[in-house]
Amino acid sequence: MTLTPGGTTHRRTLRWQTARVLAVRDETPRARTFTLALPEPRLHLAGQHYVLRLTAPDGYTASRSYSVASAPDGTGEIELTVERLEGGEVSEFLHDVVQPGDELEVRGPIGGFFVWPGHAPALLVGGGSGVVPLMAMLRQARASGHPDLVRLVVSARSPGELYYAEELPGPETVVVYTRQAPPGAGRTAGRIAVADVAPLVREGEDVYVCGSPGFADAATAVLMEAGVPVDRIRVERFGPSG
Amino acid sequence: MAGITRGFLGRRGERDPRLPPGQYDARDQWPVLHAEATPRISTDTWTFTVEGLVEHEVSWTWDEIHALPRSRYDGAIHCVTTWSKFDMTFDGVSVDTLLEAARPLPSATHVMAVSHTGYTTNLPLADVADGKAWVVWDADGAPLAVEHGGPARLLVPHLYFWKSAKWVSGLRLMDHDEPGFWERNGYHDRGDPWAEQRYQGD
Numbered sequence: 001m002t003l004t005p006g007g008t009t010h011r012r013t014l015r016w017q018t019a020r021v022l023a024v025r026d027e028t029p030r031a032r033t034f035t036l037a038l039p040e041p042r043l044h045l046a047g048q049h050y051v052l053r054l055t056a057p058d059g060y061t062a063s064r065s066y067s068v069a070s071a072p073d074g075t076g077e078i079e080l081t082v083e084r085l086e087g088g089e090v091s092e093f094l095h096d097v098v099q100p101g102d103e104l105e106v107r108g109p110i111g112g113f114f115v116w117p118g119h120a121p122a123l124l125v126g127g128g129s130g131v132v133p134l135m136a137m138l139r140q141a142r143a144s145g146h147p148d149l150v151r152l153v154v155s156a157r158s159p160g161e162l163y164y165a166e167e168l169p170g171p172e173t174v175v176v177y178t179r180q181a182p183p184g185a186g187r188t189a190g191r192i193a194v195a196d197v198a199p200l201v202r203e204g205e206d207v208y209v210c211g212s213p214g215f216a217d218a219a220t221a222v223l224m225e226a227g228v229p230v231d232r233i234r235v236e237r238f239g240p241s242g
Numbered sequence: 243m244a245g246i247t248r249g250f251l252g253r254r255g256e257r258d259p260r261l262p263p264g265q266y267d268a269r270d271q272w273p274v275l276h277a278e279a280t281p282r283i284s285t286d287t288w289t290f291t292v293e294g295l296v297e298h299e300v301s302w303t304w305d306e307i308h309a310l311p312r313s314r315y316d317g318a319i320h321c322v323t324t325w326s327k328f329d330m331t332f333d334g335v336s337v338d339t340l341l342e343a344a345r346p347l348p349s350a351t352h353v354m355a356v357s358h359t360g361y362t363t364n365l366p367l368a369d370v371a372d373g374k375a376w377v378v379w380d381a382d383g384a385p386l387a388v389e390h391g392g393p394a395r396l397l398v399p400h401l402y403f404w405k406s407a408k409w410v411s412g413l414r415l416m417d418h419d420e421p422g423f424w425e426r427n428g429y430h431d432r433g434d435p436w437a438e439q440r441y442q443g444d
Binding site: 013014015018053054055056057058060061062063064065089093097098102103104105107110111112113114213216217220224230233234235236237 | 245246247248249250251252253257263264266273274275276277278279280281323324389423426427428441442443444
């Protein structure tokens with residue numbers, strides 16, 4: 001297979017900068033979006049992430065990577081959506097303590113493989129919090145006036161656990177509920193299957209899969225069964241990294 | 243010096259001195275992170291090759307590499323995504339044994355570890371020699387699971403774990419350094435967790 005980078009990470013993007021929290025918004029009971037203003041704006045590619053670092057008075061630090069949810073837009077602001085993980089020292093702090101006006105150290109954007117260049121057709125498949133980098137891609141496609149460039153399949157346990165529930169639905173998106181489907185849904189609850197993705201597969205395009213390792217492997221198997229060549233599948237696995 | 247984050251006090255209690263800076267203990271979890279689809283590699287067709295600046299290019303089949311003297315690593319592993327894991331046991335063969343068979347030329351200074359998936363990662367030759375690196379197929383007494391790089395992966399535990407290439411297929415010896423997959427994408431060329439060499443320039 002080929003593992004060809006789709007972009008680059010520049011050394012200057014790896015310098016720390018102090019971002020200001022402009023807004024905090026709940027996506028679900030366990031997921032919250034932070035809007036950050038960057039003093040040194042750097043245009044990201046959809047799919048890239050930032051590293052966020054917390055520093056205690058004694059110098060102890062904890063850092064985690066978070067995908068950018070917002071489309072590249074040149075505003076100098078980015079949105080990071082963070083899932084609250086039990087015992088996760090960074091995600092719990094972000095959820096429980098951080099308010100608008102706070103300052104947070106970040107560096108990025110980082111990542112040259114799981115990125116969408118913004119002009120090629122692509123199939124996007126995300127599970128749970130794995131929808132975050134794919135949302136940046138969907139938002140970019142919509143903002144560019146070419147929403148038909150992408151098709152997004154999102155797997156969520158229940159309607160209450162679907163991220164971006166107001167904004168996400170559209171002719172280019174499909175939501176697969178695994179535990180509890182809403183009344184009137186055309187599909188019973190169940191894990192992602194070949195029938196969910198097969199109608200959306202197009203020859204010669206890249207497929208971006210993001211989610212837990214279990215979801216990523218299940219989605220990859222389903223995509224390959226639907227005829228996607230393995231070397232066209234780019235995967236981002238979210239670990240329990242708190 | 244980093245700015246202090248309002249309200250952040252860090253972990254309560256004593257910090258494990260075996261943890262490099264910025265790392266946490268994953269305890270019984272072993273997170274899985276890689277960029278490609280998880281491959282299925284049969285041990286019937288598996289090979290491992292040492293090539294490049296060596297006196298003899300050497301390849302081993304699955305049975306041949308198992309016939310070499312065994313070597314074990316007991317200890318910690320450290321992932322750049324900030325988890326560490328202690329008291330792991332890996333069994334396989336020392337990279338020294340493989341290099342002895344191929345005999346690196348004096349001009350060799352670096353290696354590119356290559357995987358059956360096309361993944362690559364670069365290392366100084368000194369970081370895979372003298373008892374510091376292994377090709378392993380058992381973890382904690384059981385065959386290495388495919389999501390952790392099975393049937394066999396490179397193990398270079400004193401560096402961040404992306405250097406320990408999953409599904410490893412060989413080492414190419416070089417007379418210069420050149421970036422591998424993550425290194426082209428901004429990650430550090432060496433990756434020493436005790437120096438927090440996560441990204442280029444750290």
